[in-house]
Amino acid sequence: MDKSDALTAFAALSQPTRLDVFRLLITRGDAGMAAGEIARALEVRQNTLSANLSVLLTAGLVRNRREGRAIRYFANTDGVKGLLGFLLQDCCGGQPELCQPLIRDLTGSC
Amino acid sequence: MDKSDALTAFAALSQPTRLDVFRLLITRGDAGMAAGEIARALEVRQNTLSANLSVLLTAGLVRNRREGRAIRYFANTDGVKGLLGFLLQDCCGGQPELCQPLIRDLTGSC
DNA sequence: GATATAATTCAATAGTTCATGAAGTATGGA
DNA sequence: TCCATACTTCATGAACTATTGAATTATATC
Numbered sequence: 001m002d003k004s005d006a007l008t009a010f011a012a013l014s015q016p017t018r019l020d021v022f023r024l025l026i027t028r029g030d031a032g033m034a035a036g037e038i039a040r041a042l043e044v045r046q047n048t049l050s051a052n053l054s055v056l057l058t059a060g061l062v063r064n065r066r067e068g069r070a071i072r073y074f075a076n077t078d079g080v081k082g083l084l085g086f087l088l089q090d091c092c093g094g095q096p097e098l099c100q101p102l103i104r105d106l107t108g109s110c
Numbered sequence: 111m112d113k114s115d116a117l118t119a120f121a122a123l124s125q126p127t128r129l130d131v132f133r134l135l136i137t138r139g140d141a142g143m144a145a146g147e148i149a150r151a152l153e154v155r156q157n158t159l160s161a162n163l164s165v166l167l168t169a170g171l172v173r174n175r176r177e178g179r180a181i182r183y184f185a186n187t188d189g190v191k192g193l194l195g196f197l198l199q200d201c202c203g204g205q206p207e208l209c210q211p212l213i214r215d216l217t218g219s220c
Numbered sequence: 221g222a223t224a225t226a227a228t229t230c231a232a233t234a235g236t237t238c239a240t241g242a243a244g245t246a247t248g249g250a
Numbered sequence: 251t252c253c254a255t256a257c258t259t260c261a262t263g264a265a266c267t268a269t270t271g272a273a274t275t276a277t278a279t280c
Contacts, residue, residue, distance in 0.1 A: 007124055014120035027200045050258050069247050069256045090137045160228050179226045179277050
């Protein structure tokens, strides 16, 4: 994960449909969701969603796998790890104890 | 932190100078850095930096405080917490154990 | 008050991103 | 082979974003 990857990932997440898609896939975990299902769930046209999924793919935030006619998409947790690690690198002025509350709050999401 | 706040924050981080500024401030912790110091460190013009700092402020990713003629900027860890909490809400298909590695890797940044 | 320093605001222009309709590709079944 | 389903790609115009020079505001010092 370098700066250019991080920029691509943040740009990917700064668009309403893509943020919705990513958050939807995050809640799905390993089950993932087919492109068409996502389009129906979020009420987005197929070609618009396809363009947005390809942005998320390029950004490394989602993965996909063909299943017959459908293509199933998954949140890519490795991509998220890399992104957040890059963003918070060397944080808190070298005083790790300042970071602990930040990290602890995140665990509340799960 | 709602969806619109999150979009604003991700958009703020998807621009090279702003990502540099935020990461620089993250490494500074409570020491922060004056606008002029940041401009010199990153070799950005004062008005360009000012515009970018105001985007980061609006996004809740940095705070500032006037100190005489200078204005000192700080990374806003509460803003980051809110953002990441929103992004990862209800993650991993309701199986918290899948999230633990993600969270554990993040702690490595500190 | 006058001047210098630190930073912000403004208006204009150049560049980027987005959703869309239309067309194309891949897979599965009749 | 033909058709339907699932999804992607492409070109275009409309909307948004970034940087810049010039002007402005705020604070400190002389």
